[in-house]
Amino acid sequence: MLTVHHLKKSRSKRVIWLLEELNMPYSLINHDRDPVTNLAPQSIKQIHPLGKAPIIVDGDITICESGAIMEYILNQNQKSLLRPADNTPEFYQYLEWSHFAEGSLALPVITSLLLQMEPREANYPLDGYIAKELAVDFAYIDQFLASHSYFAGNKFSAADIMMTIMLEIAMNLKLINDKPHIINYLEIVQNRPAYQLAAKYG
Ligand SMILES: N[C@@H](CCC(=O)N[C@@H](CS)C(=O)NCC(=O)O)C(=O)O
Secondary structure (H helix, E strand, C coil), X not given: CCXXXXXXXXXXXXXXXXXXXHCCCCEEEEECCCCCCCCCCHHHHCCCCCCCCCEEEECCEEEECHHHHHHHHHHHCCCCCCCCCCCCHHXXXXXXHHHHXXXXXXXXXXXXXXXXXXXXXXXXXXXXXXXHHHHHHHHHHHHHHHHCCCCCCCCCCHXXXXXXXXXXXXXXXXXXXXXXXXXHHHHHHHCCHHHHHHHCCC
């Protein structure tokens, strides 16, 4: 059975959420954050040298990177639920948003999170760059959600799971208070029963 190595308040919520959506069996190993650094504990480094969550182990296969894990899990599910059919316009929307979540949006969002965690001088040199990136990204996302219910083909997919986690961090950092379509979207996806089960793990 597939094992999920879960770190609280992390991207590993994506993996649990997807497994719950698909009703797939899994076992969960919880790793508590280091109480001093708030980073991943040594126990995660014993599973994978990068020492980051999420990680899954399925037989001989160990995978890190949440996007790669999502694809692995979707490949185990013959019905291909939660991923549009190959080579359709929806599939390419799905690919674009799934990659955008980690490849583009994560950089300014996670940098904002880290910068808020440390006392520092006002007008830190990165502030201007990050503010510009956040403004462009969130204007684009809000405009997209004004005319789409979900990120790929107006049907809930794993791309929504990839995007939601970054949008939640942005919401907690009060970065999207003026983005009504994103706020409305978050309310809808957070109401899904599988999301709520995953959220229980922290
Ligand atoms: N791009 C990776 C990022 C993995 C990552 O940075 N995970 C964070 C939690 S969200 C982590 O393990 N941080 C703890 C640490 O760096 O010690 C993914 O999507 O899986």
